[in-house]
Amino acid sequence: MRKFFVIVGLFLSMIYPSFSAAKDEVVVYVSEDQVFSEPILRDFEKDTGIKIKAVYDTEETKSTGAMNRLIAEKNNPQADVYWANEPIRAVVLKQKKISSPYISPNAKGIPPLFKDSEGYWTGFSARARVFVVSDGASDKDLEPTSILNYTDEKWKDKSVVANPLFGTTTSWVSALFVAWGDEKATDFLEKMKKNGVKISTSNGESTTLVMNKECIFSLVDSDDATNAIRDEKPVSQIYPDQEEGGLGCLILPNTAVLIKGGPNPENGKKLIDYMISAESERKLAFADCAQIPLHEGVETPPDVKKIEDIKTMEVDYEKVAEKLLEIQKYLKKWAGY
Numbered sequence: 338m339r340k341f342f343v344i345v346g347l348f349l350s351m352i353y354p355s356f357s358a359a360k361d362e363v364v365v366y367v368s369e370d371q372v373f374s375e376p377i378l379r380d381f382e383k384d385t386g387i388k389i390k391a392v393y394d395t396e397e398t399k400s401t402g403a404m405n406r407l408i409a410e411k412n413n414p415q416a417d418v419y420w421a422n423e424p425i426r427a428v429v430l431k432q433k434k435i436s437s438p439y440i441s442p443n444a445k446g447i448p449p450l451f452k453d454s455e456g457y458w459t460g461f462s463a464r465a466r467v468f469v470v471s472d473g474a475s476d477k478d479l480e481p482t483s484i485l486n487y488t489d490e491k492w493k494d495k496s497v498v499a500n501p502l503f504g505t506t507t508s509w510v511s512a513l514f515v516a517w518g519d520e521k522a523t524d525f526l527e528k529m530k531k532n533g534v535k536i537s538t539s540n541g542e543s544t545t546l547v548m549n550k551e552c553i554f555s556l557v558d559s560d561d562a563t564n565a566i567r568d569e570k571p572v573s574q575i576y577p578d579q580e581e582g583g584l585g586c587l588i589l590p591n592t593a594v595l596i597k598g599g600p601n602p603e604n605g606k607k608l609i610d611y612m613i614s615a616e617s618e619r620k621l622a623f624a625d626c627a628q629i630p631l632h633e634g635v636e637t638p639p640d641v642k643k644i645e646d647i648k649t650m651e652v653d654y655e656k657v658a659e660k661l662l663e664i665q666k667y668l669k670k671w672a673g674y
Contacts, residue, residue: 417605427458460590494533
């Protein structure tokens with residue numbers, strides 16, 4: 338395994354630039370889309386005078402390239418901060434002792450669910466797992482309100498979900514295994530398959546299938562649904578399991594991580610303070626990524642729900658990360674691999 342990470346590190350060093358430390362700079366590796374993250378980083382640069390040196394995940398290494406580089410650089414850290422687009426990779430870095438604890442003053446007001454109790458990562462600006470629903474389902478009786486609708490015969494052959502081996506769908510399925518236990522979660526997935534759920538390649542494809550009325554509904558990320566509505570596509574958005582006693586919907590925040598032994602830790606802390614601030618969350622809410630602020634009371638556009646108005650799934654992201662690895666073999670079988 339160690340040999341693997343050395344090879345990965347050599348490969349990544351060829352496609353990513355190397356940086357030398359300077360007191361007036363900070364190095365950040367970024368898994369969030371560059372089009373959304375770069376404006377925040379450039380605003381930090383303008384507001385503080387600290388120069389940003391950023392490494393963005395490419396499409397070829399999406400979401401794992403930066404993390405793998407951090408793992409390969411463990412004994413010679415080059416980055417100060419990691420901006421992850423969900424908590425699972427932040428948990429992995431904590432487990433591998435690559436991150437360092439830091440509790441930012443701006444973490445105050447972010448619910449405990451969305452930050453590591455020891456300060457190894459702090460969540461901000463989240464996506465929710467929501468239903469995108471075809472406007473053809475105008476009858477309220479045909480609108481899904483719970484993920485359990487995936488197993489309801491009324492929707493047989495009418496639903497779609499992105500492949501659970503990839504992306505946020507993997508995190509969602511893993512969260513169900515943690516919340517429900519293996520037996521109930523496995524039974525749910527088997528009933529989904531029996532009920533004729535289609536498996537798409539991505540949340541984007543799922544959204545397109547619903548827009549084209551090939552399917553009635555799909556669970557996708559809230560930015561997929563919101564942007565389809567903003568583009569005046571014939572769909573609506575529903576937050577699942579919001580009734581009293583319901584499971585709630587899964588929230589997947591961005592996470593800010595301080596890297597252990599980075600060249601400029603104090604500047605790294607300043608960048609994290611900036612990233613997780615209420616003002617940065619406001620900017621990301623109004624951006625095309627339509628992300629949900631985790632501080633209460635932050636201004637949002639009308640089509641972005643406030644966190645205080647959402648019933649969220651109570652999950653332990655560390656347990657979700659562990660379960661994700663544990664169920665890979667089963668998910669491959671379920672998806673037909």
